[in-house]
Each structure stands twice: as structure tokens, then as C-alpha cells.
Amino acid sequence: MLKINKLCKKFNGKIVLDSISLNVKPGTIAVLLGPSGVGKSTLLRILNNLEIPDSGTIMLDGQALDLKIVNRSHIVGMVFQQFNLFENLTVEDNIILPLEKTTNISHEEAVKIARLLLEHYGLADKASSYPASLSGGQKQRLAIARAVALKPKIICFDEPTSALDPLLTNHVAASIQELAHKQFIVLVATHDTTLAQRLQSTIYLMKSGSIIASVDSKDFYTNRANYPEVDQFLAGFAQEVDGKNNLR
């Protein structure tokens, strides 16, 4: 189980994460839902050692998680908002190189794992292409395959639908749900309420660096009577989104 306790982070004196606490069990999905700038991505970046927290603890299976070794030990995997694929490597090598260079797996074994994953994610025919030739959905599936190949315990998704056609939301939800079925601990940072609702997850509503409420995804739209804070959140969320759209 992943236990995040009172995690705090400031950037230039501005509070980005304000005493965030949440627990996520293996095989479940935690969705961090909120508009831009509420600290969702920062939380995922801290888990991936891309940011250093100011205070707070992170425990995994009852032991403190040492963030300094989190990358080398492949405890946490990340699927980035812009996928961040290695453009100079072929699709297959995007999976093989991390396996070969950051684990003890041999080249032959890495190739075998990469081919299985590419087959699973429907990219087998693209193995020797470069990422630039892939569609947005294919890039994301490759990013997921690359993260899964290293067998992390936790997989983080940063805005998984923001760079994709809205029609792909169902496919993204299915891919994320599948990882939960395989007993990964899954964290998803998103501002996409449709995605949040489609995942069987616990939704954590975030505002100004804090979690203001948590709600089961199946109750998100249907059982509002028990969650008055959801209505309040969605009303404020819609206003913020409208405000940003007007500015554009």
C-alpha cells in the first residue's frame, strides 16, 4: 500500500502542495482531479524524484520510500503528459534501452519483453519506426509499455488525455484500468472529469494544493446527495475552466 502523509511543497514561497495525505492500495486507482496549478503533477513528480518535497513522508508497504533511489530501483513508473519518448530511438528501442541499461536484464531478454509489450499494446508493426511517425494514441501506448516494462509497483499518469483526441478517452481509461487489474498502484493526475468518472477509482478533488474531498468514481455523478462538496467543486472548476477559455 502507498501511504502519502502530510506532503508539502513550495515553489518560491508559493504553496503548491499543502499537507497532502492519501492512501492507495495495489490494484486500485487514485485520481487527482482539479484544474491546472493545484499541485496534481507536482505530487506525481515528487513520487518520481523529479521534485524534492519540503516535508511529509511517503511509505510503501509499510516502509519509508527513499525518493533518492526510487528511479534506479524502478519502484515508480511515469507516463508523462507529452509522453517524453526518446525521439532518437525506434519504438522497440524505447523499451529495450531502459531495460538493458538500467536493469540486469540481457539484450535478448529485453528484446523478448519489448516484443511482447508491443504486441500487447498493438504496436508490433511499428517496432522499427521512430516515435515521430506515431499518432498521439500510439505514443501514449508506447509510453505506457515503456513504463510497464520495468515492472514498477506504482504507475503515475500525468494528464493522460490532455494531448489526445477526446474520442480516445475510453481507450485511455481501459489501458489504465487494465494496469489496476494487474495489481499496480495507479495514480492519475487529470482535469478531465470524463476520464475520472470512467475509471473505477477513488477521486481526490484538489484545490490550491490541498485535497478537499475524496469520492468513489461511481458516485461522482450519480450519488451527489452524499457528496455536497462535489457539486461545489465542479461549480468552481467549471468557472475556472470558463475563465481560462475566455482568456484564450
Next chain:
Amino acid sequence: MIIDFALLFSLLPAFAKGLSVSLSIATLSCCIGVFVGVPFGVITAYKSLLRYPVALYVLVIRGTPMLIQIFFALYCLPTLGIHFAPFWLAVCAIGLNSAAYVSQIIRSGIQAVNRGMLEAAQALGFSWWQTIWYFVLPHAIRITFPAIGNEFINLIKDSSLASTIGVMELTRTGQLKMAGSYDLITIWAGVGACYLIVTSLLSFVLYIFEKRINAHVENK
């Protein structure tokens, strides 16, 4: 006819010999430029203390003419007990001059590399050196390839400065032949044409190579 083609053809063997020396200087200087310039570029792109001496080196080299640097090496190194044949002196001076420029080209390339890709490398557990080797340098070299190509072409032309310290390269060959024939136009047109042919061929090869290393960013 301004150009005496009969004279020009008779000079071709001597020009070819001089050109081979010029290309040797340019090739060896290029090796020094890359082997010194690339690590210097990496050093200056990152916040290490080593970047200060490298920055001073770049400032001095870029701020003084290459000819002065060659003369400096010719007259000062022997006083320190370091003796080089003129050919190697020219190779070192031109190569170290080139390294300063290559380092700045590589630095700008590194700084242009997509940060997201570097974060992905870190998140996947690649070490700093692995990230530099597998991702930063390939991207930086691809981005800066046209500028590095220009630098290589410049080296061929800069090799003519070796003539000032008596190296029998193409320009020096032209100077000596001039003393024998006094047909200045034919000789210097021939020497110029040799440089032009070689730099044009190199430009073409670099263009083909550039297309190949950019293949992965083009949609297939």
C-alpha cells in the same frame, strides 16, 4: 586567356600533394576540435565549477586571431621546452582553436535538448552519464550538425594558415610555385579551385549525412 591551363595541369601533382597535407591538417584538427570541444561543451552546459576555466579558454581563443595563436605556439612553446614539428604545431593550434567553437556549438545544442526527454530518462533510472551519452549528445549533435559542418569546412580553409610557419600545404605550394612562374592568376585560381572543389564535396557529403541523422524526426 587569363588562365594558362597548360601551366595549371603541370602544377596539378604539386597541388594534389599540398592538398593532401591541407586535408591532413584539417582532419587531425577536426579530431582535436571534437575530442576537446564536445566535453568542453558538456562542461559549459552544466553548472559545474569546471565551466569557469573552460569559459576563460573559450574567451581567449575566440577573442584572438588564429594566426596570433599559431605564432604564439611557434615562439612560446620552445621556451617551455616543448618542441613540435611545424605540421603538428599547426594541427594543435588549429584544432584547439576549433575546440573553442565546437564547445559553444555543443553547449547551445545541449541547452536546446527537450527537458521532458531528460526527465523521462531520469524517471526510467538512467544515470547522468547514460543520459548524456544516449540522449543529450545524439540530440545536441543532430541539432547542431549544420553548425559543426560549417566548422569542419572552415578548418579546411583555416589550414592555409599553416603556410605561415612553413608547412608545405596547398597555399604554401602555391606561394612557392608563384616564385617559379610569376603567373599569379593561374596559380591562385588553381589553388582557390582546389579549396572550392574540396569544400563543395564536403558540403554535399555533410548534407547527405544531415538528411540521414534527421531521418527519425521526419514522419515515415
